[in-house]
Amino acid sequence: MVYKVNVVFLEDEHGYYVHCPELPGCQSQGDNFEEAKANIKEALDLYLSTMDKDEIKDALNKEMLTTTMEVKVA
Numbered sequence: 131m132v133y134k135v136n137v138v139f140l141e142d143e144h145g146y147y148v149h150c151p152e153l154p155g156c157q158s159q160g161d162n163f164e165e166a167k168a169n170i171k172e173a174l175d176l177y178l179s180t181m182d183k184d185e186i187k188d189a190l191n192k193e194m195l196t197t198t199m200e201v202k203v204a
Contacts, residue, residue: 131183133190137170139163152189153177 140147146166149157156177160166178186 133186135174135190136194136196137174139166150174150177151194152192 135150136152137148137150141163145159145161146163147157147159148166148170150170150173153174156170156173158166158169158173160169181189
């Protein structure tokens, strides 16, 4: 079965940090976007290999909504 997984990429001066909100602790990093993308794919594969099918279905069958908001900083 194929699932879509949300991943969040955050860039800083050291490269990219990436994590999957649906899978606590599933995270990685990379010096550039492509490296971070490949690394989180490997992390996802390893993480999911430790779970049974029902655990995977429960973890990845959640609706996630995201938005961008403006905030005023004093």
